[in-house]
Amino acid sequence: MKKIVYPSNHALLSSNDGYATISTVNLLLVILFVVLGVSGCTEQINTQKEPISQQQFHWKLVTSWPKNYPGLGTAPEQFARWVNEMSQGQLQIKVYAAGELVPALEVFDAVSSGAVHMGHSAAYYWKGKVPALQFFTAVPFGLTAQEMNGWLHYGGGMELYRKVYAPLNIIPLAGGNTGVQMAGWFNKEIHSVQDLKGLKMRVPGLAGEILNKLGVATVTLPGSELYTAMQTGVIDAAEWVAPYNDMALGLHEVAQYYYYPGWHEPGPMLEFIIHRPSYNQLPLHLRTIVETAARAVNQNMLDEYTSLNNQALNKLTTEHGVQLRQLPTSVLLRLRRIAQEVISEMVATDPQVQEVYSSFHAYAQKVQSYHKISEHAFLNLRTLENKQQ
Numbered sequence: 469m470k471k472i473v474y475p476s477n478h479a480l481l482s483s484n485d486g487y488a489t490i491s492t493v494n495l496l497l498v499i500l501f502v503v504l505g506v507s508g509c510t511e512q513i514n515t516q517k518e519p520i521s522q523q524q525f526h527w528k529l530v531t532s533w534p535k536n537y538p539g540l541g542t543a544p545e546q547f548a549r550w551v552n553e554m555s556q557g558q559l560q561i562k563v564y565a566a567g568e569l570v571p572a573l574e575v576f577d578a579v580s581s582g583a584v585h586m587g588h589s590a591a592y593y594w595k596g597k598v599p600a601l602q603f604f605t606a607v608p609f610g611l612t613a614q615e616m617n618g619w620l621h622y623g624g625g626m627e628l629y630r631k632v633y634a635p636l637n638i639i640p641l642a643g644g645n646t647g648v649q650m651a652g653w654f655n656k657e658i659h660s661v662q663d664l665k666g667l668k669m670r671v672p673g674l675a676g677e678i679l680n681k682l683g684v685a686t687v688t689l690p691g692s693e694l695y696t697a698m699q700t701g702v703i704d705a706a707e708w709v710a711p712y713n714d715m716a717l718g719l720h721e722v723a724q725y726y727y728y729p730g731w732h733e734p735g736p737m738l739e740f741i742i743h744r745p746s747y748n749q750l751p752l753h754l755r756t757i758v759e760t761a762a763r764a765v766n767q768n769m770l771d772e773y774t775s776l777n778n779q780a781l782n783k784l785t786t787e788h789g790v791q792l793r794q795l796p797t798s799v800l801l802r803l804r805r806i807a808q809e810v811i812s813e814m815v816a817t818d819p820q821v822q823e824v825y826s827s828f829h830a831y832a833q834k835v836q837s838y839h840k841i842s843e844h845a846f847l848n849l850r851t852l853e854n855k856q857q
Contacts, residue, residue, distance in 0.1 A: 476605040479569030499582065527561045527585035530574040534692050535565035538716050538776075539711070540738070543769050544588040544645045547740070556661040557753050561586065572690035576741070577843040580636050587642055591739050592673035594690065600632050600820040602673050603828050604640070606733040612771050613645040613735035613833050614843075618751040619738070621777070623831040630826050639747050641762040644769030647777070649730035650714065651795055652707035653698070653723035660797060661803045662800050669705040670694060678806045691717060698722035707732065711780035712773055727793050731803055738769070796831040 529548060530545035533541035548561035556757070564584075566572035576594045592605035604625070611619060619625040619626050620642055633640050652671065658664065665683035676686035689697055689706075691713075697703045699722045708714050708721070720726075747755065784790040814821045 470515060480731050484797075490719065491580060493764075500836055516733065520753060522558070524557070524752075525526070525750065525754070527559065527746065528564060529561050529566075529568065529586040530564045530566075530570050530584050530590060531587065532575050532589040535568070537565075537713070539646065539769060539772055540644070540691075541712055542567060542763050543738070546662050546665070546768070547588075547643075547761050547765045550764060551757055554757045554761065555754055559757065563588075566690055572692065576636075576638075579741045579743050580638055580743065582637070582743050586745050587741045587800070589739060589741070590672075590736070591640070595673060597689075598632060598636070598820070599814060599818055600824045603824045604632075604737060606675075606736040607673055607811075607828065608678060608732045609734070609804050611735045611832055611835075613647045613737070615765070615832070615839070616645065616735040617642065617739050618835060620830045620850050623801045623835075624827050625831070628827055632739070632820065632824065632826060634682060635690070637744045639744050641740040641742070641744045642737055642766040643762060644738040644766050646709050646713075646733075646736055646738075646773045649707070649710050649733040649736060651713070651727040651730055651732070652705055653719050654705045655723055656704075656726055657793065658727065658799060660796065661799055664799070667705050668703045669707070670703050671696065671707040671732065671839055674807070674810060676734070677706070677810050678803060678825075681806050682802070694719065695722060695841060700719070708771060710777045711784055712776045715780045715784055715788075720790050722786050725793050726784065726790050727795050727798075729795070731795070731800055737766075740765075742804045765769055 479558060531541065531544050533544075534546075535541065544563050548563050557813065560737075564570075570578045572589075573593055574587040576597065578584045579587040590605045591601040595602045596659050604620075620629065626642075631641050651699055652669070654664065654667075661682055664679065664683075667683075668685045668687070669679065670678060670689045671684075671686050672688040676688065679686050687703065694703075694706050694708060695718050698706055698719065706719065708717060708719060713716075714720070714726075743760070747758075750758070781792075785792055811825065815825050816822075
């Protein structure tokens with residue numbers, strides 16, 4: 469049998485023997501087949517591809533924050549700006565501060581009913597409607613901002629978050645994190661648990677239920693009302709956010725003692741909530757833009773607070789005479805025991821809370837086990853180095 473040798477392109481085109489002629493024909497047939505095949509596939513793909521909708525959308529976004537308020541209030545404005553730019557004006561969002569369209573603590577109702585398209589707030593404000601939502605803002609002695617983002621986006625938290633909100637006609641997205649907050653402003657020093665008894669304090673979420681068990685009368689008030697409430701004696705103490713925000717509200721003018729650490733909100737997550745039918749009306753590329761912009765805002769807010777809290781705290785203590793205090797260990801340990809009791813009671817009586825907390829707790833155990841030999845170990849090392857210098 470004659471051995472077949474595949475000729476070069478030059479030989480194929482120039483040779484006059486029968487083999488070259490047959491190979492040339494075969495090659496041309498192959499090329500023609502490929503061209504026709506590709507053309508056919510392209511035609512098939514083009515016929516199945518839907519044209520990108522050019523319809524314009526105009527949304528209303530309401531918030532729980534004062535107009536142009538640093539961090540919390542500017543985040544939704546930034547979100548709206550990024551969505552407008554990425555969509556080239558196809559989706560335009562107008563942001564309304566607390567009270568401009570709806571009251572600060574009625575954002576949930578406005579979005580759920582479809583009165584507005586979106587909201588920016590904190591899920592624990594709606595605990596009276598759905599107790600499980602508290603776990604998507606902050607859990608006392610729970611997850612940090614870094615850990616909270618991990619649970620939400622890679623630990624099953626987002627699936628549960630959307631499941632809880634689904635019957636309420638809402639789609640949630642993470643909308644920012646302030647990092648560990650401060651324990652709050654007080655007009656008297658706290659030396660023991662007894663010093664908490666009888667106080668009237670603004671503090672939302674699970675922390676409010678915990679402090680109630682220690683004899684504290686807790687209320688939930690929007691940020692815009694805190695200054696007057698402290699000034700007039702309606703409340704004796706107030707938890708808001710951290711130095712960057714607290715100074716902007718002027719809380720240092722109506723309270724003397726500023727306590728840490730923020731045992732109640734170690735990684736408080738804010739949220740964008742979207743009216744489900746409005747979201748479903750968007751073409752796919754606009755939905756992607758909305759979710760991408762929210763993800764960017766979520767990280768950007770944490771960057772902002774990490775950078776500016778320290779500057780604000782230095783100003784509060786050096787220029788305004790604020791007295792910084794650490795909560796006694798005995799108080800923190802008591803608060804932690806009560807936190808476990810409160811959560812256990814909720815888990816035992818509410819199946820939805822049980823489902824959410826089971827996921828939260830399982831993730832916390834795994835991630836905190838690793839953080840003992842990573843973040844926590846490093847921070848201890850850094851503290852040790854600072855003491856030795």
